[in-house]
Amino acid sequence: MAKGLNIKKLQEAIKRDVVNEDVEMGVGNSNGTSLQGYFPDGTTYADLVKVFGEPTKNVSGHDKIDAEWVGLIDSETFTIYNYKTGKNYLGDEGQAVEDITDWHIGGRNKRVVDAVLDYFNSKKLGESIKSEVIMNEQKKEEEDPNKPATSLLKKIHKASDNETLEKILNQLEKDTVSGKINAEQDTRLKAAWDRRKKALEANPTAPETEVTPEEEKSIEESK
Numbered sequence: 001m002a003k004g005l006n007i008k009k010l011q012e013a014i015k016r017d018v019v020n021e022d023v024e025m026g027v028g029n030s031n032g033t034s035l036q037g038y039f040p041d042g043t044t045y046a047d048l049v050k051v052f053g054e055p056t057k058n059v060s061g062h063d064k065i066d067a068e069w070v071g072l073i074d075s076e077t078f079t080i081y082n083y084k085t086g087k088n089y090l091g092d093e094g095q096a097v098e099d100i101t102d103w104h105i106g107g108r109n110k111r112v113v114d115a116v117l118d119y120f121n122s123k124k125l126g127e128s129i130k131s132e133v134i135m136n137e138q139k140k141e142e143e144d145p146n147k148p149a150t151s152l153l154k155k156i157h158k159a160s161d162n163e164t165l166e167k168i169l170n171q172l173e174k175d176t177v178s179g180k181i182n183a184e185q186d187t188r189l190k191a192a193w194d195r196r197k198k199a200l201e202a203n204p205t206a207p208e209t210e211v212t213p214e215e216e217k218s219i220e221e222s223k
Helices: 007-019 045-052 087-093 111-143 147-158 162-178 183-202 213-220
Strands: 023-025 034-038 068-073 076-081 104-107
Touching: 034 111, 045 068, 045 111, 068 111, 076 111, 104 111, 147 162, 147 183, 147 213, 162 183, 183 213
Parallel strands: none
Antiparallel strands: 023 068, 034 104, 068 076, 076 104
16 A cells, blocks of 8 residues: 555445444354355464454364354354364474464355455455554654644644643753754744733633644744
8 A cells, every 4th residue: 555545445444344343253153154265365363363353262172273263244153263274283383373374264154254354354454544644644744844843833822821831932942952943933933932921811711722824834934
C-alpha cells in the first residue's frame, strides 16, 4: 500500500466488517466439522491471534494439532488449526507454533471458508490502513516546519488559565532557542499569547477561541 490508500479496498473492508460482524470465538460445536479450505500461504500464528485472539481449544497432548480456534461466523461453526506440521506430531523436527504458516479452515460446508477469509482479510486490511494513516500523519508532522508554531498557536487559543499560559510561554522559549520556531514566529506567537492573557484577565472564564485562517497563514509565512 506504499502508493497510498486504496479507497475501493477500504470500502470493501468496511462492507465485509458489517456483513461478518457477528463473529464469536470460543463457542460452537466442532464435532462433525472437517477440512474445507486453507488460509493463504504465509499466514502466521501472529496474524491469526491479532484477528481471532488466542487459540480457543486446548490441544496439549494432541498428536496432530498444535493450535486450534473454534468459533461461529454468521451462525456457522468454523475451526482454524494446523495439521501434522508442529511439534506434537513431528517432535523436535516440527515447527514451533509461532513459526507455522500452513493453517486449515474447518467447518460443515465450503461457505464458511469464504466467510472466514473475508473477515480475516478485511481485519488485516483495516489494521494496515490504520498503520498507514498513522505513519502518514507522523511523516507530515516531521516534514512540516511550521508544526511547532501552529501547535503552540492553537494551545494559546485554548488556554483557560494563567498556569497553562505560563507553560505555553516556557515551551515557546525552548522551541525558539532550539530553532524549531523562528524569530518572526516567536514575535507573532507572543502577541497572540498577550491577547489571550488580557482576555483571561478581563474574564477568567473566557471561552476557548479558534485560530483564524489569517493567523495560521501569518505563522506559516513567517520567515
